[in-house]
Amino acid sequence: MTGEPLPFPREPAEPAPGAVHLPDWLDAAEQRALVEACRDWARPPAGMRTVRMPTGGHMSVSTVCLGWHWYPYGYARTVVDGDGAPVKPFPPQLGALARRALAAAYGPDGLAAVPGAAGYEPDIAVVNHYPHGARMGLHKDKEERVDAPVVSLSIGDGCVFRLGNTETRTRPWTDLELRSGDLFVFGGPARFAYHGVVKTLPGTADPALGLVGRLNITVRQSGLV
Template identity: 60%
Template sequence: MSEALFEAGPTEVAPGAVHVPGWLRPDAQTELVDLCRRWSRGPGGMLRHRMPRGGEMSVRMTSLGWFWRPYAYSRSLPGGEAVRPFPRILGELAHDGVAAAYGAPPPEEAPEYDVALVNFYDGDARMGMHQDREEEADAPVVSLSLGDACVFRFGNTENRNRPYTDVVLRSGDLFVFGGPSRMAYHGVPRTMPGTGPAELGLDGRLNITIRASGLG
């Protein structure tokens, strides 16, 4: 990554939606990649979910804290095993990320982040435009990018069509969306293979989205 990337400040893409380039230091990125590999082993990861209409997602996913399937959460995996616990480190990163994006310390009654989805994109993987609407809490969604860059399409709250903004997310970038943008449609129309930092040893893109389910 270039030095200019690390010097760039937060950019508001839409009200409540903020992109912070280069937020994760290289050593933090390496640690998270190692953790993602550990989380993806064993029951529950990495899965390609089948959508209600029969199509299979091109993105592979593992769930932490709660098991996500289109379009609901549960406490158990399809085979009946318990979902891997939500890691404390991701809760801390979520609160720090919200503070970095919005330029303010976390509120005294900070939301309880308790679910994370770890998505792996190979060179052909895509994510269609969708809303994150399975949560009952309205806390901001915190997204961390690792490995290859991608085009992240951030849209409006009404439908999957224009207006939307395309943002290039690179390894180490933070993206937070809450408030009036919490229910915005968003997706990944393409990745950029071979653009990730070589030192990560990651062929593809990892995306960690951290959420507060509000499910109790």
């Protein structure tokens, strides 16, 4: 795979109720702008770090948080497991982008039907950088205190994304390929589904991005005050 556009467009899909995949949702200029923004966000203080899990192991991705700082397993206003600096503010432009994403994914009827979608007020972004060989085990995003949807944007190398069920880390699950510019939203019945990244697909990013590996930006509403 070269990262060049395929001759046939990929179609939007709903792999589970409340989960929507919109391929190529971000155009090339939007992707480049987000790469540059992520570079700024990654700088210290409160910059990108490798997360140490309670078991003692380290995640294979590097992470920077905006608005609220995520750590295993909670949120704080400072980087409690790093340099202790105040977390960087949540950018209003990400909030506007996430609301536009929900409108595109669900449409007017869906926004009214999916809990937390119509009045979406995100205040957290978790940015993960996947170097070659990185992965993410199946997990739930459950530290938030509301069930508003999660908006996920992919930039750079593609990946095999696994969407599981809400009960266990075992089957049934659905594997799908996420590529640069793709939007994935999960809310409603899928909001607390297990999910993860089985593998990245090195060399599939557009070289014009100037990015090695994969960036994933997830936008969330915390319900915290």
